[in-house]
Amino acid sequence: MTVIGMGIPTVRRGAVPSLDGRPEVPYLLDKFGRVAKDLRVSITEKCSLRCTYCMPEEGLPAIPQDQLLTSSEIVRLVGIAVHRLGVTEIRFTGGEPLMRRDLEEMIAGCTRAVPGIPLSMTTNAVGLEHRAAGLAEAGLSRVNVSLDSVDRAEFAQLTRRDRLPSVLRGIRAARAAGMSPLKVNAVLMPQTLAGAVDLLAWCLAEECELRFIEEMPLDADQEWARNNMVTAAQLLDVLGTRFDLAEVGRDDPSSPAEEWLVDGGPATVGIIASVTRSFCSDCDRTRLTADGTIRSCLFSDHEVDLRSALRLGASDEEIAQLWRGAMWNKWAGHGINADGFVPPERSMGAIGG
Numbered sequence: 103m104t105v106i107g108m109g110i111p112t113v114r115r116g117a118v119p120s121l122d123g124r125p126e127v128p129y130l131l132d133k134f135g136r137v138a139k140d141l142r143v144s145i146t147e148k149c150s151l152r153c154t155y156c157m158p159e160e161g162l163p164a165i166p167q168d169q170l171l172t173s174s175e176i177v178r179l180v181g182i183a184v185h186r187l188g189v190t191e192i193r194f195t196g197g198e199p200l201m202r203r204d205l206e207e208m209i210a211g212c213t214r215a216v217p218g219i220p221l222s223m224t225t226n227a228v229g230l231e232h233r234a235a236g237l238a239e240a241g242l243s244r245v246n247v248s249l250d251s252v253d254r255a256e257f258a259q260l261t262r263r264d265r266l267p268s269v270l271r272g273i274r275a276a277r278a279a280g281m282s283p284l285k286v287n288a289v290l291m292p293q294t295l296a297g298a299v300d301l302l303a304w305c306l307a308e309e310c311e312l313r314f315i316e317e318m319p320l321d322a323d324q325e326w327a328r329n330n331m332v333t334a335a336q337l338l339d340v341l342g343t344r345f346d347l348a349e350v351g352r353d354d355p356s357s358p359a360e361e362w363l364v365d366g367g368p369a370t371v372g373i374i375a376s377v378t379r380s381f382c383s384d385c386d387r388t389r390l391t392a393d394g395t396i397r398s399c400l401f402s403d404h405e406v407d408l409r410s411a412l413r414l415g416a417s418d419e420e421i422a423q424l425w426r427g428a429m430w431n432k433w434a435g436h437g438i439n440a441d442g443f444v445p446p447e448r449s450m451g452a453i454g455g
């Protein structure tokens with residue numbers, strides 16, 4: 103396999119995944135008894151920011167236009183996921199989904215194809231202020247905004263772009279468009295740890311649900327190091343200097359976030375300890391990459407190519423069967439904590455977080 107560079111490899115395409123031992127059930131079952139119901143659809147590798155824990159400074163190499171799934175291909179695959187494979191939740195991601203001009207058309211197509219299924223988006227919210235109303239009208243019900251700091255200089259340093267004001271306007275526009283609940287995700291980094299208290303205070307004031315996420319070894323620059331990562335335990339110490347926190351556990355068993363009541367509630371803060379407390383045994387995700395492969399685990403470079411099948415005229419059921427095979431062969435877990443762990447070739451921005 104040849105690596106094109108910085109996070110977007112040529113993937114192991116073409117192999118038809120083995121279905122040996124799989125019971126004949128329609129849904130996305132794996133060998134460990136997990137069932138995937140939550141689909142993450144990455145729609146681009148492009149981004150308006152360059153977060154250091156995700157992208158290289160120059161951005162990811164562009165996916166050639168003819169290798170990118172079109173809006174109507176995405177709508178068809180979303181329909182197959184819901185109607186044939188039992189998926190119950192769809193989240194658009196990237197790269198930055200707002201970089202696609204046809205996002206509204208794609209959401210509207212999905213709304214028609216899978217009525218009643220919640221459609222949400224993970225976004226950095228840059229420029230969202232201009233599109234929130236149209237996206238809501240197209241059927242987008244919710245956004246998860248990634249925001250690591252409310253300090254403008256810190257934000258600019260971490261994302262390599264001075265766009266904090268646009269992000270804050272985007273969050274308010276999403277609320278004005280009726281998207282609710284508004285969730286904010288923050289990756290824990292040493293340089294923003296002290297400011298985590300201000301971020302939580304801002305989210306409480308703006309009625310956003312904040313979740314902190316441990317940094318995973320999925321940065322394109324491959325600079326992640328265990329002894330440099332901020333852990334959930336360190337974060338709790340810092341938050342405890344200003345807030346009174348009481349553990350309430352997970353609000354939903356399939357959610358990776360552990361919830362803490364803030365100052366007696368009702369507001370909570372979530373912590374996703376993806377590295378120090380892995381939740382792989384409860385994983386219910388399946389991922390579609392922007393270039394049309396199924397990736398059953400963030401950390402596994404084994405991908406199943408649906409784009410070629412689509413373009414060679416495969417039926418919906420043939421595509422569904424390829425997807426079932428991809429999930430049947432899903433790994434037990436990410437193995438970050440095992441000796442000899444090797445980070446995957448695609449970085450987070452190239453997979454879709």
Ligand code: SAM
Pocket residue numbers: 149155156195196197198199224225226246247248287288289315316317318319320321450451454455
């Ligand atoms: N651009 C959008 C955004 O930032 O929300 C969507 C794509 S981004 C890859 C999705 C999520 O992955 C973001 O919440 C981001 O913070 C997270 N992420 C990126 N790199 C990560 C890493 N190395 N470890 C943990 N989370 C990461």
Ligand code: SF4
Pocket residue numbers: 149150151152153156157196197198226248451
């Ligand atoms: Fe872009 Fe999102 Fe990656 Fe930041 S985390 S560089 S906003 S894709």
